[in-house]
Amino acid sequence: MKNIQSIRGIHDSLPNDTIYFQYIENIFKNLVSNYGYHEIRLPILEYTVLFLQSIGKTTDVINKEMYTFVDKNKNKITLRPEGTAGCIRATIQHKLLYKKKQRLFYMGPMFRRERPQKGRYRQFHQLGAEVLGYEGPKIDIELIVLTFRLWKILKINKYIFLEINFIGSNKEYKKYEKELTTFFQKHENHFNEDYKKRIKNNPMRILDTKNLDIKHIIDDAPIITDFLNEKSRIYFTNICNCLDLLNIPYTINPYLVRGLDYYNYTIFEWVTYNLGSKLAICGGGRYNHLIEKLGGKENPAAGFAIGLERLTLLMQKNNSNYIFCKSTDIYIISSNDDSIKNKAILLSEYIRNILPSLQIIVNYDNKNLKKKFIQANKHKTKIVLLLDKEKEKTQLITLKNLITNEQKILHKNEIIKNLKFIFNL
Ligand code: AMP
Secondary structure, eight states: OOOOOOOTTOOOOOHHHHHHHHHHHHHHHHHHHHTTOEEOOOOSEEEHHHHHHHHOTTSHIIIIIOEEEEOTTOOEEEEOSOSHHHHHHHHHHTTTTTTSOEEEEEEEEEEOOOOOBTTBOSEEEEEEEEEESOOSHHHHHHHHHHHHHHHHHTTOGGGOEEEEEEOOOHHHHHHHHHHHHHHHHHTGGGSOHHHHHHHHHOGGGGTTOOOGGGHHHHHTSOOGGGGOOHHHHHHHHHHHHHHHHTTOOEEEOTTOOOSSTTOEEEEEEEEESTTSSOEEEEEEEEOTTHHHHTTSOOOOEEEEEEEHHHHHHHHHHHOTTOOOOOOEEEEEEEOSOHHHHHHHHHHHHHHHHHOTTSOEEEOOOOSOHHHHHHHHHHTTEEEEEEEOHHHHTTTEEEEEETTTOOEEEEEHHHHHHHHHHHTTO
16 A cells, blocks of 8 residues: 655654754744743634735735635635734734734744745744834834844854835835836736736736846836835835844845735845745735724734744754754663663653753663663763663662763762763753
């Protein structure tokens, strides 16, 4: 019978990756907590209409990528493709903005039926933050500076670059969109059917094309910056000045487009060129009308989402000195006798009670001692504790340091003192 495989684009996370995931998630949690963000845990399933109303009907996510099905009650349900919509739905449903503004963060799986390739999966994980109720450029800066700090802590700041754009208010954007449509219509004969549809529905989405044949047309296209009013210009200048002040390098990319329609004013992406072609590690921006659009009271908001798998790929590729220590502190071996194996369990629990930071593995195999030592080496063990039947009668235990090759025979009562010394505890 053919073995059952996981679904295409939906992967298992094996220990070599999960060790990075745990590391990143812990650092992210501590970092956002330090900035005053609180965790929100959101459902993976939502009513489809939530995404239709927020992400935008002409986006790829809505048109091609959502996992949607009808449940037994004939409700249209979708596996969440992103976290912001659910977060805003929850905020409105639980009236979170009634008493105070919110700084929230979340982590978890997202689902998009994209064409699978390196760094692009159908189930992937995001670490996200949303700031709700706060207006103005300083919050946009806070989101950027927070992510910048994360890259520094993870030692990948050398490989990630900030691109920002300012797409103005809805009014400014609409005016620009109209101009852009007119411009592209003039060059319509260069575009295929898919692009012609975009000209009609969402012309800005042509700007970030990878199609070299039409790049020369885009170079002459109007840019959003020319359609911003005085207030918007001041806002954007404020952001740029603050980034300069904070020494955060950035590029203004007037062609930067986000794949989700709810954004306005500031948008940004942290991208890398280090994993093949240009790839976004984190995307975010302001979405001042989304809360209102989903039925809440008008309230400004901004946020970002980081792709955990892409971040992991980047770290794995670049931090050769950043090898996670997967060694075992103590490996307990005993002779093949049930009562001695019980003693080994007791010993491991005794050490765990007093020295909980040590990683201890007990070997229960019925193999000879040589094979058990081979196992200890495979686990990159530092210290082996050996219990054999004869010595156990007088509570003696052999301690072998596999790094220095030193060996001593100790009374059980001396074990903790020795381990404290060896592990500097
Ligand atoms: P978005 O919600 O589209 O702004 O995406 C935010 C981040 O999630 C991106 O910058 C990526 O790092 C990550 N991401 C988005 N789509 C995928 C995917 N299909 N596979 C892996 N990571 C993704």
